[in-house]
Amino acid sequence: MTQIRICEEADWPAVWPLLRATFEAGDTYAFSPQSTEADIRAVWMEAPRATYVIREGQGPVLGTYFIKPNQPGLGSHVCNCGYVVAPEAQGRGLASAMCEHSQREALAMGFLAMQFNLVVSTNERAVSLWRRLGFDVVATLPGAFRHQRLGLVDAFVMFKTLAG
Template sequence: MSQIQIRRCEEADWPAVWPLLRATFEAGDTYAFSPDSTEAEIHAAWMEAPRATYVVRDGEGPVLGTYFIKANQPGLGSHVCNCGYVVAPEAQGQGLASAMCEHSQREALAMGFLAMQFNLVVSTNERAVRLWQRLGFEVVATLPRAFRHLRLGLVDAFVMFKTLG
């Protein structure tokens, strides 16, 4: 990676973002989205519902990752945000998830969020669990058999939390 850039996602980025999301969700091992979710459903969840969505590129190259920020709850819980991150398979292991998470924490603080919560971190996604812990997130709850992994069946999921600032 020479010069990664993280910037706000624009509608013109969607044709590059959608295949990354579709492949990730079809795998059925890290996200609760149904593997057969439609493009319209995922567009609404990833582009319309969040407060902001971002893309990662290496210079003018293809989209290598994307993430969103949204309030985890409405009203009295809206000071805690939630994020979701996806890295293209060919870019995994190169620090993009870490860069996106660090970027998202700065953006969240600038938006007025006081904490960040991940609601359903699949326990078998050990690489992500280790990364989030390295970046200061704690497992605050284990949800027994809360995720229907397409290959492994029912597995635990974690709620992970970090106070920002």
């Protein structure tokens, strides 16, 4: 059974290797591949409103996501999330489960919409999943992502209204 719950301090030693491997690849997130553990911990664990982990039963942490306001003040009704799934667990519906969970959590926290600020255009699996879950590409940012293998590639801003 898949379980999504709040990320606890004791989960960090399992979460950090997932994030490090994802960010070092330099093909989906804007974080520098040279980011330190302290830098990423601050962004993933300390700054968000909440951080979650996903597991199957009592097994290892297979993914994580955070939720936070996309902007302060007058833009704080729109949230932003980031999702990471362990490479060995990809293709099992975990990102979809986390995104659906995050939308319910966002509504419970009072957010009215969700925005992804920098979805790398070459990350076709993510773009397809977010579209399937109701997100629209509302802007294309030409050459906005410095892909570690492909050079400059476009990035998308994706948006979904959660409540009216």
